Amino acid sequence: MTTTMSIRELTRNGSMFGEYDYIDIEDRKSHEYKGVFISAEYADDVKKFLEKKLAKIKQEKLDRIMKFAGKGSIHKRFEKLTVSQIKEKKAKEKYGQE
Template sequence: MTASIGVRELVRNSNILQGYDYLDLEDKKTHQYKGLLVSPEFAGEIKKILEQKIATKKQQELDEIMQFSGSCHMPKECLEMTSKELKAYHAVNKYGEK
């Protein structure tokens, strides 16, 4: 069973939660949707679904970042150089200058 209740109703009487599978919370004055309350019976399943969705979203963001990671490989001898030394190294190797 489901229902739509106001935030004030929930604050005044938390026993409203019993007997429902989930409740939609809305601000009765502005009719703005505030969220969803899930019964303990389904909370574990919903939590697993949300964790999977969050992990998928994070992986997509990481994949977007990682597509550029290979474009900036540095030789091992450059890893400990200062920025000034790197500029000189780059100039010598690319342009043959000193």
């Protein structure tokens, strides 16, 4: 079961949480939708769903950023070398001096 209430009604009548699966919250004057309260019975399912959705959105953003930021990553052969050592190694590889 579901219902729609104002925040004021919800605070005055807290026992309503047990009667409904979820409660839509709206501003009674402007009829603006404010959110939803989920019963404890479904809270874990909703949290899992939201975590998956937010993780997917975050990963998509990171993937878009990494298209550009990943270009500057350091190759494994240059790990733990200073900038001057990397330049020296690249010059030796380029000009065949070892």
